[in-house]
Amino acid sequence: MSKRSRRAAPAQGAVRPTVTVCRGCCCGSPKIAGLDHAAQLRELRTELAGRATVRVTDCIDACDQANVIVVQPSAEGRRAGGRPVWLGLVNDADATGDIRAWIEDGGPGLADPPAVLDLYAFTPSRRVRAELPEQ
DSSP states (O other): OOHHHHSOOOOOOOSSOEEEEEOSSSTTSTTSTTOOHHHHHHHHHHHTTTTOEEEEESOOSOGGGOSOEEEEOOHHHHHTTOOOEEEOOOOSHHHHHHHHHHHHTTOTTTSOOOGGGGGTEEOOOHHHHHHSOOO
């Protein structure tokens, strides 16, 4: 029997999109000069209040892409085909604003991201993806 078949059925998903902000060893550290990490997180939490769940996690082992933000779809977005989107090198206010605008429009599965976010998107290894908890 495979590991996959022994797992519980996946959760139905969150009502709202989930934004996971890495603040581990490299993300959110002085290693990324010129970025106010606290302001970035505060902006996401303030501007997305009621629209998305914003959470902080320790290192998710994608340090070469610091700062990493993962946007997970809402249950409705997942039903529409949306999947988690990993964004790396999110080190300026414009990128944070683009992420915020996308989520305000519905996020993965419900709205196309601004084209500029294609420059930030990356695919982590299967091992790294597995470390991010489901919504």
